[in-house]
Amino acid sequence: MNDELEEARLREDRVGVLLRRAGVVEQPPPPHVWEAVVEGVRAESEVTRLRPRSQTSAPPSAARPSRWPLLLAAAAVGALVTWAGVELADRPDSGLVLASGSLAPLVPSAPAGSAEVVEVDGQQRLRVTLDEAPEPGEGYLEVWLLRPDVSGLVTLGVLEGTSGDFLLPPGLDLGEYPLVDISVERVDGDPGHGGDSLVRGEVG
Amino acid sequence: MTLAPSTVVPMTDGTAADAAIAQAWDAGAEDALERAYRRWSPLVHGLAARAVGPTEAEDVTQQVFLSAWRRRETYDPAQGPLGAWLVGITRRAVADLLRQRHRTAEVPSTLHDGTAPEGVLHDADRDDLLALYEELERIGDPPRQILLLAYVHDRTQKEIAELLDLPLGTVKTQTTRTLARLRTRMGGAR
Known part of the structure; x- marks a missing residue:
């Protein structure tokens, strides 16, 4: 057996070529990555799960992925669904409650609250009520529905004060976008989520 | 060594x-x-x-x-x-x-040219x-170590045998076997 020939043959193998090209792969991540993991685990355990009171028109799919923590909201947001949210000021009819639950503060200064999916005149709306009006500073408050893994989000509109009704876009599947998120946004021309979530909870 | x-x-x-x-x-x-x-x-x-x-x-x-x-x-x-x-x-x-x-x-506004x-x-x-x-x-291990020593650290089969205190024959057999097994795992994105 010719050892040199055998070595040469082995070196040509694509497996070997790839391993060789990649070199020593191990590369410790910087410390802030671990801090973010810890923060994510902590935040996730604080997210309050909402229970639907009755079946919504859009039942959650059977294979629903688990929830995704807030800290990823700012990063790697995939399909951003933009929809012109309309805050409905008039509330002639409080509507039929299809689902509801509580919203939990994600930062110490944020209030708790609740969210309901109501049906008014054949239209589904998300009704948000906070215990106190958050202080958005120089920004404003925006209401979102998120996928559990934050791979997509739908904006519902601007919240002022402690409560608001937001028309749900027709065809929106609450099983796909079950997380209610209220964030502080700036008027900076960027339609995406700024990553500063104040309050979050699950509905749908 | x-x-x-x-x-x-x-x-x-x-x-x-x-x-x-x-x-x-x-x-x-x-x-x-x-x-x-x-x-x-x-x-x-x-x-x-x-x-x-x-x-x-x-x-x-x-x-x-x-x-x-x-x-x-x-x-x-x-x-x-x-x-x-x-x-x-x-x-x-x-x-x-x-x-x-x-x-x-x-998205047209994306300006990255895609170079890695x-x-x-x-x-x-x-x-x-x-x-x-x-x-x-x-x-x-040891097959994992054998492969990494061979391809990442550029050791000969003989050196690997000495390093891991294994018979040369074992190193050779395991290399061949592991390579074959790994080969079946590739080829998704070519």
Whole structure:
């Protein structure tokens, strides 16, 4: 057996070529990555799960992925669904409650609250009520529905004060976008989520 | 023959330690996440860096460990070592990110020219490399060590036999067998 020939043959193998090209792969991540993991685990355990009171028109799919923590909201947001949210000021009819639950503060200064999916005149709306009006500073408050893994989000509109009704876009599947998120946004021309979530909870 | 101590981990200790972490993980122990992170984050992060570049590798690493912890109950030790499971999650996270990149690349305002940063693999090789490492974690030592010594650290079969205190015949057989097994894991994205 010719050892040199055998070595040469082995070196040509694509497996070997790839391993060789990649070199020593191990590369410790910087410390802030671990801090973010810890923060994510902590935040996730604080997210309050909402229970639907009755079946919504859009039942959650059977294979629903688990929830995704807030800290990823700012990063790697995939399909951003933009929809012109309309805050409905008039509330002639409080509507039929299809689902509801509580919203939990994600930062110490944020209030708790609740969210309901109501049906008014054949239209589904998300009704948000906070215990106190958050202080958005120089920004404003925006209401979102998120996928559990934050791979997509739908904006519902601007919240002022402690409560608001937001028309749900027709065809929106609450099983796909079950997380209610209220964030502080700036008027900076960027339609995406700024990553500063104040309050979050699950509905749908 | 000298070798930097970091390149060869005493195999029995390493394997036993890995199994202990997997056991803690399976039992839902409080420190299991930290132990698993300490043990496998360099591999997860390094693979992600090769696949998607240094910046997003940090996001991927964070995502992988959070996601793994969230569905820790789905880890089944009977299905393979924890390291292989984590690399599998890394693989999917990388694939998702690349798919997303391809989608966003169609937006005209995106100005990136698509050239890979230095040290980052081309599309065809990304998933293959992650698949290789997933399988290497599954196979474990000594075959994993033999392959890495041969291809990453450029040792001859004879040197490997001496280093690992194994018969040359065993090293050769295991190299051939492991290569064959790894080959079947490649070819997804060519």
